[in-house]
Amino acid sequence: MPARVPRVTKTEAVVLKRRRFGDSDRIVTLLTPARGKIEAIAKGALRPRSKLAGHLEPMTHVEIMMAHGRTLGIVTQAQTIEPFAALRDDLERLSAGLYLLELADRFTVEEAEADAAYVLLLTALLRLLRGDGHQLVVRSFELALLEATGFRPEWQRCAACRSEVTPDRLVWSPLAGGLLCERCRESHPESEPIDVSVVKVLRLIQDAPYEEAARVRLNQRVAAGMESVMHDLVRAMAERDLGSARFLAAVRHTRPVDDPAATAPDEPASLDGDVTYTPQEPLGASGQTGS
Amino acid sequence: MNESPHGSSTITRLVESFHRLPGIGPKSAQRLAYHVLRAPEEEARALAEALLDVKQRAVLCGACQQISDTDPCAVCDDTRRDRTVICVVEEPLDLVAIERTNGYHGLYHVLHGAISPADGVGPEDLKISELLTRLRRDDGDDAEAVGEVIVATNPNLEGEATAMYLARLLEPLGVRVTRLARGLPAGADLEYVDNVTLERALAFRQSVE
Ligand SMILES: [Zn+2]
Ligand SMILES: [Zn+2]
Numbered sequence: 219m220p221a222r223v224p225r226v227t228k229t230e231a232v233v234l235k236r237r238r239f240g241d242s243d244r245i246v247t248l249l250t251p252a253r254g255k256i257e258a259i260a261k262g263a264l265r266p267r268s269k270l271a272g273h274l275e276p277m278t279h280v281e282i283m284m285a286h287g288r289t290l291g292i293v294t295q296a297q298t299i300e301p302f303a304a305l306r307d308d309l310e311r312l313s314a315g316l317y318l319l320e321l322a323d324r325f326t327v328e329e330a331e332a333d334a335a336y337v338l339l340l341t342a343l344l345r346l347l348r349g350d351g352h353q354l355v356v357r358s359f360e361l362a363l364l365e366a367t368g369f370r371p372e373w374q375r376c377a378a379c380r381s382e383v384t385p386d387r388l389v390w391s392p393l394a395g396g397l398l399c400e401r402c403r404e405s406h407p408e409s410e411p412i413d414v415s416v417v418k419v420l421r422l423i424q425d426a427p428y429e430e431a432a433r434v435r436l437n438q439r440v441a442a443g444m445e446s447v448m449h450d451l452v453r454a455m456a457e458r459d460l461g462s463a464r465f466l467a468a469v470r471h472t473r474p475v476d477d478p479a480a481t482a483p484d485e486p487a488s489l490d491g492d493v494t495y496t497p498q499e500p501l502g503a504s505g506q507t508g509s
Numbered sequence: 510m511n512e513s514p515h516g517s518s519t520i521t522r523l524v525e526s527f528h529r530l531p532g533i534g535p536k537s538a539q540r541l542a543y544h545v546l547r548a549p550e551e552e553a554r555a556l557a558e559a560l561l562d563v564k565q566r567a568v569l570c571g572a573c574q575q576i577s578d579t580d581p582c583a584v585c586d587d588t589r590r591d592r593t594v595i596c597v598v599e600e601p602l603d604l605v606a607i608e609r610t611n612g613y614h615g616l617y618h619v620l621h622g623a624i625s626p627a628d629g630v631g632p633e634d635l636k637i638s639e640l641l642t643r644l645r646r647d648d649g650d651d652a653e654a655v656g657e658v659i660v661a662t663n664p665n666l667e668g669e670a671t672a673m674y675l676a677r678l679l680e681p682l683g684v685r686v687t688r689l690a691r692g693l694p695a696g697a698d699l700e701y702v703d704n705v706t707l708e709r710a711l712a713f714r715q716s717v718e
Contacts, residue, residue: 235627241532264698266706271696276627276666306666309673313626316670320627462626465670468633472677 226285226294229253232339233278234323238264246274246293248282249322249339254332258284258291273298277305277315279340302347313469314352317462318342318359324456325367334366353441354423354432360448361424369455372396373421378406388412390447392454416443515539520546572643574619574636576601584608584617591615596659596711597640597675599623599668603699607661610708615659618643623667624674632674640675644682657685659714664693676717687714 231248234255239245244263249255263271273280273296283295305311322339326332342359346352364370376383377396390397391409397417403409419440423431449463515521520542527538545553569575570582573595577583584590594615598604604617620635644655660675662668676686690713693702702710 237628238531240534263696264701266694266697266701266703268694268696272694273696275696306669307673309670309677312670312673316626323627460626461629461631464631465624465626468631469674469677472674 226283228281228283230279230281230299231256232319232322232336232343233274233276233280234319235276236260236263236274244271244274245290247323248280249326249332249336251333251336252331254330254335255323255326255328256291257328258282258293259287260293260296270296275301277302277319277343279343300344300347302343305343305346309469309472310352311346313462313466314356315343315346317356317460317466318346320460320462321360321363321452321456324452324458324460325363325369335363338362338366350432353436353444354428357420357444357448358423358428358431360452361420364451364455365424369395371420371424371451373417373424375399376402378402385414388414388417390417392450395451395455412447413440413443415440416447419444420447515542573617574621574639575604575617576619589614592653593656594659595640595643595655595657596661598661598699599663599671600700603661603663606699606702606707607711610704610711612708613711618658620662620671623662623671625667625670635671637675637678641678641682644679644684655684657687659687659689659711660717661689661699661711663697663699664689665696665698672717686717688717689714 229248229250229252231250234247234249236244236246239259242262242264244260245257246260246263247255247257260268260270260274262268263274265271270293273282274293278298279300279302281297281299282293284291285294286292302315305315318339322335326335338359342355345355361371371377372394373396375381375397376399377391377394378398379402381399381401383397383399387400388397388411389403389409390412391403391406393408394402394406397412398406398409415436419434419436422434449460452463453459515524523542523545524535524538527533527541528535530538533541545556566578567576568578568580570577570585571580572585573582575582575584579586591614595618596604596607596613596615597618597620598607599620599622601619601621604619607613607617618636618640620637620640622630622635624630624632624635640658644658658675658679660672662671662675672688676688679686689710693699693706693710699707
């Protein structure tokens with residue numbers, strides 16, 4: 219009787235992470251369009267002449283051939299589609315990219331459809347690669363991923379009871395997943411005030427087309443406020459700390475404070491009409507280093 | 510343990526201990542356990558003593574953080590070594606790999622890992638502050654002051670992140686920061702790179718930035 223030939227399939231994937239397995243193999247975690255997040259073994263990937271290793275680094279867009287083993291898939295071939303090499307040569311972009319990968323990993327489960335997450339991740343990495351501002355790329359990825367995975371934050375009304383919120387004293391709670399009205403905040407002792415400018419930019423990034431959001435200019439204070447709010451929200455939804463968020467902060471601390479925006483006095487939040495963002499750096503500009 | 514597949518709970522215990530070691534599957538663990546069982550008692554005693562000794566005697570060298578029986582370690586204590594160069598590696602085994610090339614005569618610093626946010630390993634989990642302390646200690650005007658730091662982290666994502674982060678921190682200290690030459694296989698682990706390739710990568714190291 220002939221040996222049973224294992225089924226081999228071809229798929230695209232973004233490599234999320236990898237770990238050593240035994241003395242010579244690696245297990246890679248891949249985000250794929252059709253099968254969602256999967257783990258597969260790359261045999262011999264630790265050996266110096268491995269044909270697989272270079273293609274299976276995290277943050278690589280690859281095409282792989284995979285045989286279906288009894289428990290884990292086995293990567294039989296891998297070919298890089300996009301290595302995102304430029305992201306690896308720049309600490310700011312690299313740390314932003316690592317954060318995208320960890321988010322994608324945290325908000326997907328194995329062997330469950332994750333087409334949206336796949337497209338969002340690949341799009342965000344390509345935007346970082348082409349030099350879009352990190353703030354915009356990362357914030358729009360966070361908001362879209364949360365929405366795609368059923369955690370859409372509420373920035374318009376009260377996240378708990380859907381009633382109107384008082385625009386002059388906005389509060390929010392990461393656990394409630396958005397803004398809270400006067401009444402509901404009573405039952406949320408963890409709720410905190412939130413800057414109206416931060417809320418307005420978050421609304422814009424959440425609902426307007428990316429290109430429109432890219433035209434908004436915002437100052438360092440709003441950018442920092444948004445980042446802190448989104449990190450708190452993501453931590454609450456993922457129910458754990460994200461190592462890459464801590465690394466982003468560590469990287470930021472290595473930069474000298476030479477940006478005038480970082481030391482500019484806070485301007486009062488505007489309450490009526492559209493927020494006019496102090497023109498410092500356009501949200502979508504290249505070389506924007508985040509808050 | 511009420512039921513033992515080996516008919517002996519002491520063997521089961523040994524099999525399980527071996528199985529916990531990296532790279533040892535259940536089959537190998539069984540083979541090792543039965544080997545020990547059949548071996549002369551002295552061999553078993555030597556193994557047990559070696560295991561305990563390494564836990565009791567091995568310390569981290571206060572300077573380079575490598576695992577050693579003495580503090581300072583033999584490398585740091587060797588007056589013939591070039592004290593103006595420090596080669597930074599991820600793991601003690603990488604240091605062993607570089608020593609094996611016989612092509613490097615400076616000092617080392619072992620980070621004990623690489624930045625890997627997804628695995629929860631950040632800069633604060635590595636021996637980075639120890640390196641900074643080492644570099645700040647010498648004030649730059651004696652002949653033994655460190656003039657160059659070679660960042661020999663692995664040529665993979667974690668290694669690159671660690672190297673760039675270190676370069677950022679070392680820049681203001683006025684030391685030259687170099688990185689192993691490109692040409693090492695991407696995604697590789699230094700521990701597995703052959704001597705010739707590694708020696709060449711060291712010889713043709715490049716300044717960062
Ligand atoms: Zn309410
Ligand atoms: Zn030492």
